[in-house]
Amino acid sequence: MSTPFDEVARRSTEWLRGVGPLHEIVISTRIRMARNLAGYFFLSRADSAMRGEISGAIQKAVRDCGPLSTYVDADVEHLSDLDRMVLVERHLISRQHAEGSGARRVVFDPTECVSLMINEEDHLRIQVMRSGLQMDEAWEQINEIDDALEQHVEYAFHSQYGYLTACPTNVGTGIRVSVMLHLPALRLTNELDKVVQAAKDLKLAIRGLYGEGTEALGDFFQVSNQITLGRSELEIIDDFRGSVIPKIVEYEQKARQALLRNRSSALEDKIFRAMGLLQSARLMSSNEAMQYLSHVRMGLHVGRLKSVNLQTVNELFMQTQPAHLQKLQGERLNGKQRSIARAKLIRARLSNN
Amino acid sequence: MGLCENCKKSQATFHLTNIDKSGEKVERHLCDRCAVSEGLVQIHKPTAFNETLENVIAGDQRGQAAARQLVCESCGLSYLEFRNQGLLGCPQDYDQFCEFLATLVERAQDGASHHVGKSPAASGAQMSARQDISKLRRQLDDAVAAEDYERAAELRDRMRDLSGE
Numbered sequence: 001m002s003t004p005f006d007e008v009a010r011r012s013t014e015w016l017r018g019v020g021p022l023h024e025i026v027i028s029t030r031i032r033m034a035r036n037l038a039g040y041f042f043l044s045r046a047d048s049a050m051r052g053e054i055s056g057a058i059q060k061a062v063r064d065c066g067p068l069s070t071y072v073d074a075d076v077e078h079l080s081d082l083d084r085m086v087l088v089e090r091h092l093i094s095r096q097h098a099e100g101s102g103a104r105r106v107v108f109d110p111t112e113c114v115s116l117m118i119n120e121e122d123h124l125r126i127q128v129m130r131s132g133l134q135m136d137e138a139w140e141q142i143n144e145i146d147d148a149l150e151q152h153v154e155y156a157f158h159s160q161y162g163y164l165t166a167c168p169t170n171v172g173t174g175i176r177v178s179v180m181l182h183l184p185a186l187r188l189t190n191e192l193d194k195v196v197q198a199a200k201d202l203k204l205a206i207r208g209l210y211g212e213g214t215e216a217l218g219d220f221f222q223v224s225n226q227i228t229l230g231r232s233e234l235e236i237i238d239d240f241r242g243s244v245i246p247k248i249v250e251y252e253q254k255a256r257q258a259l260l261r262n263r264s265s266a267l268e269d270k271i272f273r274a275m276g277l278l279q280s281a282r283l284m285s286s287n288e289a290m291q292y293l294s295h296v297r298m299g300l301h302v303g304r305l306k307s308v309n310l311q312t313v314n315e316l317f318m319q320t321q322p323a324h325l326q327k328l329q330g331e332r333l334n335g336k337q338r339s340i341a342r343a344k345l346i347r348a349r350l351s352n353n
Numbered sequence: 354m355g356l357c358e359n360c361k362k363s364q365a366t367f368h369l370t371n372i373d374k375s376g377e378k379v380e381r382h383l384c385d386r387c388a389v390s391e392g393l394v395q396i397h398k399p400t401a402f403n404e405t406l407e408n409v410i411a412g413d414q415r416g417q418a419a420a421r422q423l424v425c426e427s428c429g430l431s432y433l434e435f436r437n438q439g440l441l442g443c444p445q446d447y448d449q450f451c452e453f454l455a456t457l458v459e460r461a462q463d464g465a466s467h468h469v470g471k472s473p474a475a476s477g478a479q480m481s482a483r484q485d486i487s488k489l490r491r492q493l494d495d496a497v498a499a500e501d502y503e504r505a506a507e508l509r510d511r512m513r514d515l516s517g518e
Contacts, residue, residue: 038444045428045442121440143471155473156444161458162468164444168458171447173470203463229458230465 005083009319009327013090013129014111016314020132024301025249027180027220028129030091031138031237033146034165034174035124038154042166043119051103051119058118061152062107068145071114076104082332085323091129093117114145122165122174124149133179135241139233162229172229177237179245184219184298185255188270198247199223202239218290218317223248256302271299275308279350283336284343289320312349319345357384359391425449486515 015028036042040054062068076084076097084098093106097120104119117125126149128142156164163174170176186192199206207222223244225236259267274295278284297313299305318324320342326333329341357365363384371379383391423432430442432450441447447454459466469487489512496505 036444041428041443042441042446044438044440045430146471147474150473157473158444158447158468160467161447162470162472164447166440168441168454169461171458172462172465172468175470227463227465229462230467230469232470235469 005079005086006327006330008090009086009324012311012315013318014113015129015131016311016318017131018310018314020130020134022245022249023132025182025252026133026245027182028131029134029138030127030129030178030180031135031142032128032176032178033126033142034122034163034170034176035126035146035149036156036164036166037123038156040123043121043123044166048102054123055103055105055118057153058116058124059105059107061149062116064152065148067148068107068116071107071109071116073107074105076100076106077102082323082326086327089318089321089323094120094125096120114141116145121167122170133241133245135177135237139237143233169226170228173231173233173236175228175233175236176224177240178222178224179240181221181223181245181248181252182219182294182297183221183248183252184294185259186252187219188259188267189255191251191255194251195221195223195248198244198251202244203227204239204244217287218294220290220294256298260302267302268304270295271302271304275299275305275350278346280347281343283339284320284346285339286320286322286342289342289346290317293317293320308350316346316349319349355382357387358382359387360384363387423450423453486512489515 020026020029037054037057040046040050043051043054046054059073062071062073074083074087076087076093079087084093087093087106088095088098090112092108092112092115094117097104097106097117100120102119104117106115106117108115113129115127115129117127126142126145128138128145130138158164162172165171165174181195183192183195186195196206203226204223205226207224208217208220223240225239227236274292278289278292278296293313293316296305296308297310300308300310300313319328322338325338325341325345328345333341355365357363358381363386365382366385367381367383367388369381369383371381424430425442425446426449427445428442430446432453435441435446435450441450455466467487489508493505493508493512496502496508
């Protein structure tokens with residue numbers, strides 16, 4: 001079952017490198033744009049012939065588009081379930097795209113910072129991901145890609161409503177900004193309400209690690225905009241850069257300092273207990289792994305752990321996910337086998353980094 | 354609990370604490386009727402709200418009936434199908450369903466009804482004038498709120514110039 005994705009699963013991704021402004025707390029910055037081609041139905045009304053035409057038209061535009069022509073182009077429709085799940089775990093496609101039906105593709109750059117989902121909910125979803133808080137860089141890149149593609153396709157655009165999308169909640173700019181945050185101290189001190197409030201004041205939504213409808217695993221949260229109409233892309237981005245994210249980062253930093261000051265034994269216990277479990281356990285579920293890795297990651301950033309490499313921890317978050325684990329093992333594994341393989345992988349990586 | 358300081362007959366149910374111009378705290382204790390006659394509360398009319406609600410419901414029912422008939426000429430999606438699945442069928446739906454969609458979009462988009470921001474190069478020039486106007490309008494609102502009428506007048510003139518083009 002060797003596929004090009006065996007190799008992909010072994011690699012790290014650029015945005016998990018743990019660099020970039022505020023990377024201790026801001027894991028990544030993601031901007032996604034929803035676009036549809038003029039002259040076609042949206043996907044809920046498109047028959048399979050039309051889906052194929054749409055996919056072909058966008059594929060051709062990508063090939064004709066200088067900077068995108070070297071990207072990896074994968075036929076999501078004909079990938080195995082496991083390969084699709086690898087792409088989901090790497091945030092290259094959404095769960096919805098993996099579980100959809102009919103002609104659909106993904107095109108992504110080798111560093112995995114850029115991905116284009118073809119025939120997801122809209123004809124085209126462009127996504128740019130960056131490590132840490134890098135709004136301007138992400139915006140410049142996605143804007144360039146959008147401009148370049150527009151030379152080759154005609155987007156559905158309305159003088160009043162802007163870029164038209166299948167769901168009216170995306171209409172206008174079609175832009176969704178998501179910032180992934182690691183907030184272990186706020187969770188330990190039961191202060192996540194503050195984050196919820198800060199986000200709510202600016203009509204931003206808080207979700208779990210894999211976006212819509214997912215729960216927060218291992219203290220990771222995504223903050224994203226809800227409003228796409230009536231505000232420009234830069235105004236939407238400014239809400240994150242200018243106020244919300246710096247404020248949440250400050251809350252988390254303060255909570256970490258307060259824990260170090262007032263409850264340092266309890267904090268150290270969390271960190272070293274997590275480390276002990278990761279180094280010794282023989283069975284480890286993926287939720288457990290996320291939680292303990294989260295505490296270890298915090299331990300590195302508050303200076304209580306020095307023996308572990310941050311990039312190793314960041315990579316383990318992804319490699320301990322079910323599909324990655326099976327790819328790395330080179331075989332299909334059931335839940336129990338995965339728990340064994342996961343515990344073994346973590347032990348090996350933490351004793352040798 | 355005391356009597357109304359005004360009529361000194363009824364129970365005071367309205368309590369107001371204010372700071373007057375000299376910075377002194379002023380407390381008022383009034384009965385319902387005196388509070389109304391002083392213009393501090395609006396007359397309570399239970400029917401007013403119900404009437405509004407009934408109008409909304411009736412309007413919605415009339416709307417439902419009309420919406421049931423509404424089918425996009427381009428993709429064949431009916432408005433009710435859209436309401437059930439949450440996804441539109443084609444770009445034309447935004448115009449075909451505009452009567453019903455407009456309120457829905459505004460509700461989902463925090464009251465916004467017009468795109469501001471990037472646009473395809475072809476319609477760019479036209480859009481940018483519209484965006485400038487909408488930006489000026491916001492600055493004008495701010496200027497008026499700040500009672501900076503000189504700036505407000507200047508902004509109004511610039512808006513007039515832009516829309517005159």
